[in-house]
Amino acid sequence: MIRRLLVANRGEIACRIFRTCRDLGISTVAVFSDADAAAAHVEQADTAVWLPGNTPAETYLRADLLIEAARRTDADAIHPGYGFLSENAEFAQAVIDAGLTWVGPPPAAIETMGSKIRSKKLMDDAGVPVLTELEPAAVTDDQLPVLVKASAGGGGRGMRVARSLAELPDTVAAASSEAASAFGDPTVFCEPYLERGRHIEVQILADEHGTTWALGERECSIQRRHQKIIEETPSPMVDPEMRERLCGAAVAAAEAVGYVGAGTVEFLATEAGRFYFLEMNTRLQVEHPVTECVTGLDLVAWQLRIALGEPLPQDGPPPFDGHSIEARLYAEDPAHDWQPTAGHLHRFEFPSPAACFDRPQRYGLRVDAGYRSGDTVSTHYDAMLAKVITWAPNRGEAIARLAGALGEAHLHGVTTNRDLLVRLLHHEEFRAGDFDTSFFGRHGLETLASPLATPEVQRLCAAAAALSDAAVNRTKVADLAGLPSAWRNVPAVPQRKEYAVGATTIAIEYQWTRGGIQLEGFDRLRVVDFGPALVTLEVDGLRTTFTVATYPDRVCVDCSAGAVTLERINRFPDPAEQHAAGTLLAPMPGTVTALHAADGDAVSNGDPLITLEAMKMHHTISASDDGIAEIKVVVGQQVDAGAILAIVAERTDES
Structure with missing residues (x-):
């Protein structure tokens, strides 16, 4: 048996494995970097071991530190999760050589x-x-x-x-x-490169006694930057005959390398039903929850059982039930080339899920998240915040439930891809199951990445924010508490608040009158009720309640028509915060990995100047105009969001 398991990973997948360990009575050990000291997976483990440093190379990629952590805590097994060292044959062999149980496939299969x-x-x-x-x-x-x-x-x-x-x-x-x-x-x-290919994969389980199960296919064709963001099972394009061929090929692939454990065989398929091997992931996949929902299996539990030599049941895998779909919620801005975002998560809440890291008892919502309200999203690791999964009798209901759950979530702090996910789920091509890996390339982001909240809804949200502020200010002035709402000893003057929503400025004016508070410039609008947290407005007889949350750096307003983040515009801005024209700022914290221009170089609009590495991806900073480059950073330099990277100065006659 396994008494104590160390998870050589972090975040959501570590929490997921710990949940199964609790069910099986296995003690758990977490490892954590400096940046993860207060992370959810650290709190959920029975014991946690500090790995000094922040970057993966200093911490989660150090096989020697991970094995030493297992020795120090008397762990007898190591689970690698996914990412980091999960597909590193040398690490797997080192775990085995240390006398520990390796919860994964044989090192030879990983290497091959x-x-x-x-x-x-x-x-x-x-x-x-x-x-x-x-x-x-x-x-x-x-x-x-x-x-x-x-x-x-x-x-x-x-x-x-x-x-x-x-x-x-x-x-x-x-x-x-x-x-x-x-x-x-x-x-x-x-x-x-197949322009209109479909990314289809098959989940397998194999024991050391020669039995291999193929647990159906997953559709993973909705991708950005060749990374999946929507996964579902079964695939809307796969019929029973194609499913049989896919599963047969996946089993043949696993048996060809003597595979043992959980793994995934990935294929690129065409609408004509042909498919081609892409790769085999010799680990648990991010999207494994959709397979768990339709099969009822706990894949982590089976990884542990197989690692101890337990055979798979001879009567074959369980029958599949219903349809499951997963959306990956990322800290990123799709409208700006999928730029990752980092910072504080003020509020991170979903509608009450039926399960967390577990299959719902019956059709419903599952949320697997490595973050909580109050956490900080670091630039050192992947930008995924959570996986939101629904399970329903059919695909249509699964899609509807997922779109609803995402739309109702309170996500305050960093920018996320939530609005894009909701728009995608409502897209008629996706609903029809007629899509492929080029979906975003064909449809573009002009509409898909636009906010769910229309300009008019954004203006109403700004009005709600101003009314919330007015309610807070009124309660602060104790001397006015007993006076009529319209009492003044000077003529009434409208109060003005200004907010920024992206590049748009919204001005709200209101004043107190004998009949209560009135908003200026809004036709057919009535203020029904307002307080610091809830504001109800009525437009043409239609009432909407707005939930308002105020933070030091922003105001977040949620309503049924969308969520809006408002930045207060200071009436008296600090001149030191103003930047000259042509200044290029770091869009996120990161490390400068390359310079594509030098001081004094003539550059044109769109020319690459600097490459930043953040959240395990490279991001190019390009010139926003023609001019002469002034580079303000060097390779290897760590920069904060908003740091000046370069200035593209206007050319003079001499230059």
Whole structure:
């Protein structure tokens, strides 16, 4: 038996594994970096071990520190979660050599499948369909477009599309650099890029006694930057005949490498029903909850049982029930090239879920989150905040429940992709199941990434914020508490509040009258009730209640038509906070990894100037105008959000 399990990971997946351990009576050990000292997974573990430092290289990627932590806490097993060292064969072997139980597949299987180049050759030999591997230097015009991929790792990192031979060298270099940063291996290769492909994967479980289960397919085609954001099972495009072929190929892939444990075989499929092997993830997947919902299995529990040598039941996997869909909620701004965001989570609440890290007893909502209200989102790790999962009798109900749950969530603090997810779930192409990996490329973000709250709703939210502020101010003035609301000893003058919503400024004016408070400039609007936290407004006889939360740096207003974050505009701004035209600011905290221009270089609008690394991704800062570059940072420098990175000065006659 396993008495004490160390999870060599953080955040949501560590919390998920701890939940199963509690059910099985297994004591738990967490590890944590400086940045994670107050994280949820640290509090939920029975024991926690500090790993000094912040970056993954200092902490969660240090195999020696993780094994030492297991020794110090008398743990007898290690679960790697996903990401970090979960697909590192050397770490798996080191755990085994230390006399600990490794909750994962054999190191040899990890090593074989860890190289996409080697694994594709092995799959071809095993009769699993594969796409042709192309050497980057040998790609020809008639083979374009191609997908440049990192040989090691996954998750969309080190993966880019090249559509011309001219751009291929730079694309290969960028993918190689990102792969080296993410996985420590710069090796990349190319394969044909299918513009309208579907990303379909099969969940498998295999024991050490020769039994392998294929637990159906998951549809993962809605992606940004080659990273999944919506996953569901079953796939709306897969019929029973194709499902049988997919599951057969997945079992053949697993058996070809002597696989044991939980894993996922990923395929790229066409609408014609053909599919090709992409890779095998030799670990638990982020999207495993949808499979748990429709099968009733606890995949983490089965990982633990299989690690102890327990066989899978001979009567085969359980029957599937209903439809499950998962949305990944990220701290990012889709409208600005999916830019990750970091900072304080003032409020992070969902409608009462039926389960957390567990299958609901019956159809309902499940939320797997590694963050809570009051937590800080760090730039050192992945930007995913939570997985929101619904399970329903059919796909339509699962989609409706998920859109509703996301829309009702209170997400105050960092910018998230929530509004985009809701718009996507309501998109008729998605609802029809007629989509592919190019969904965002074809539809663009102009509408999909726009706020759910219309300009008129934003204005009403600003009015609610102003009324909330008025209610707070009135309660602070104790001497006026007993006076009539319209009493004044000077002529009434409207009060003015200004708020910013993105690049838009909204001005609200109100004044106290004999009949109560009145908003200026709003037709057919009546203030029904208002207080510090709740404001009810009526427009043309239709009432809406607004929930208002005020924080030092913002006001967050939620209503049934959307959520709006308002920034107060200071009537007397500090001149020191003003920046010259052409100033480029860091959009998020990060590390400068590359400079593409030097002081004095002439640059044009859109030219790349600086590359920042944050939340495990590279982000390019480009010139916003033509001019002369003044670079204010150096490679390796850590910068805060809002730091000046460069100034593109207007060209003079001399320059």
